[in-house]
Amino acid sequence: MTSVLADRIGGTVYERGDDGFAAAAAGFNLAFAHEPDLVAVATSVTDVVEAVRFARTAGLRVVVQSTGHGAETPIESGLLLDTSRLDTVRVDPETRTATIGAGVRWNAVVAAASAYGLTPVTGSSPMVGAVGYLLGGGVGPLARSHGFSSDYATGFTVVTGAGEVVEANAEQNPDLFWALRGGKFGLGVVVEMRVRLVALTSVYGGSFFVDTPHIERMVRFWTDWTDGASDLVTTSIQAAAFPPLPQVPEPLRGKRLLSVRFAYPGDAPEGERLVAPLRGAAPVYLDMLGELPTTQLGTIHNDPPDPMPAYVHGTMLDRADQGLATAFLETVGPDAVDSPFMVGEMRHLGAATRRDVPGGSAVGGRGSDYVAAMVCAQPELFATAAPAAAERWDGLAAPWISDVNNPNVLAQPITTARVDACWPDDIRARLEQVRDRYDPDGLTLGWWQPVSGGGAR
Structure with missing residues (x-):
């Protein structure tokens, strides 16, 4: 089977037991060991077409992986299609x-656009794959x-489930x-996308602890403050218990801190005025706010750049008040010393995230004004304490958790019900119609497919 596909594509094909198989299949979240039947490394659009057609004939599902940030369940069968070699970026400044x-x-897009005084609207981590992130919406x-x-x-x-190349615009x-x-x-399988860039070279932003x-x-001040925050300001809070390890920067090592992240796409004087109430709400332990070039937007959140094991539980939130602040503090606050979650964050959304594009889009969670995520990084707790703590958070935060989630936020645990809840009923029904048209056999449902003994469809 390997030789048949290897003869049809320019990239390398691996099967279980081959040297290089484990490295080719590995994802960013080391909590999952992926063991598909085959890994095919695509070096061209033609390779993607041939791999999809091969998988269709062989009865294998296709799981797409570029940077490996996507999968939140083990990939245990099928053809893992590695698209990381399709890594060209072209910017048209006109x-x-x-x-x-x-x-x-995203970091490659940011760098290419910055040469023309432009920037893409990216996520918090510049190391995430641009296509996979954007397909889920992305905040x-x-x-x-x-x-x-x-x-x-x-x-x-896009290469459809039938192995045909089509344009979608x-x-x-x-x-x-x-x-x-x-x-x-x-x-x-998306092999290329076009995105509109914005004219922006710097922001006033960063974080303070x-x-x-x-x-x-x-936490309580931020919760109240967001209610009247400027539509141009995006903020979030993150409670973190930093381990006493040498690789952790000395000011953070062994500390339990709260970081406040802030971004305002304007000049420093106005940014300082807007952040002043937050800065003055409590003594600042470490201040990293200032004017940032857009090439440094990733430093606002400072997401981990290297692969690591993690149990992540995410929920969209309709609103925030002091009751939610209490639930957050009970889960990851200074007294939650026995919590398996070493990190918990809430982000303020709303404003532009509520405005859909002309003609509409399939984004889930557009009606939510906040999002929360809890992270456990101790693998020995992933099967026990972490799911129990996630369930407890869901109970505490139930009055505020949105009925509709978002696929980029979803994470653990992956169930059919939680996947279905990533879109309102009308959008989910329309999505099923589009999937049936372009991938009627569910070939590219990917790692979402084996959910609770059945597909996510």
């Missing part, structure tokens, strides 16, 4: 558009001022274009 290959990370440090990242997509090149296959902006999976005695005060 149309303010970037053409992005399937394997490109980053400019969410309130600029909206979902998928709102800036202008077109996609406002004029060609508009139903598929609608679905790809937020529909996440089961829509073929408060120490343990002041965490509750800051």
Whole structure:
């Protein structure tokens, strides 16, 4: 089987037991050991076409992986299609558009666009694959001022479940274009996309930290402050228990801190005025706010750049008040010393994230004004304490948790019900129609497929 596919594509094909198989199959979340039947490394669009057609004939599902950030369950069968080699970026400064290959990370797009005084609307981590992130919608440090990242997509090149190359944009296959902006999976293999860039070279932003005695005060102040925050300001809070390890920066090592992240796409004086109430709400332990070039937007959240094991539980939230602040503090606050979650965050959304694009899109969670995520990094707790703590958070935060989640937020535990809840009923039904049209056999449902003994469809 390996030799048949290897004769048809320019990239390498691995099967279980081959040297290099484990490295080729590995994802970013080391909690999952992936063991598909085959791994095919695509070096061209033709390779993707041949791999999809081969998988269809062989009766194998196709799981797409570029940077490996996507999978939240073990990949135990099928053909894992590695698109990381499709890594070209082209920027057209006249149309303010970037053409992005399937394997490109956001940092490469940021760097290419910055040469023309432009920037993409990215997520919090510049190391995440651009295509996979955008297919789920995507909210980053400019969410309130600029909206979902998928709102800036202008077109996609897709290999369908039948192995045909099609274009999806406002004029060609508009139903598929609608679905790809937020529909996440089961829509073929995206080999290239076009996104609109914005004229922005710097922001006033960064983060500041408060120490343990002041965490509750800051959480409660931030919660109230967001209610009247400027639509141009995007903020979030993160409670973190930093381990006493040498690789942790000395000011953070062994500390339990709360960071407040702030981004305002404007000048420093106005940014300082807007952040002043937050800065003055509690003593600041470490201040990292200032004018940032857009090439440094990733430093606002400072997401881990290297693979690690993690149990992540995410929920969209309709609103926030002091009751939610109490639930957050009970889960990851200074007194939650026995919590398996070493990190917990809440992000303020709303404003531009509530405004859909002309013609609409498939983004889930557009009606939510906040999002929360809890992270456990101790593998020995992933099967026991972490799921129990996630269930407890869901109970505490139930009055605020949105009925509709988002596929980029979903994470653990993956169940059919939780996958279904990533879209409102009408959008989910329309997505099923589009999936049936472009991938009727569910070939590219990927790692979502084996959910609770059946498909996510």
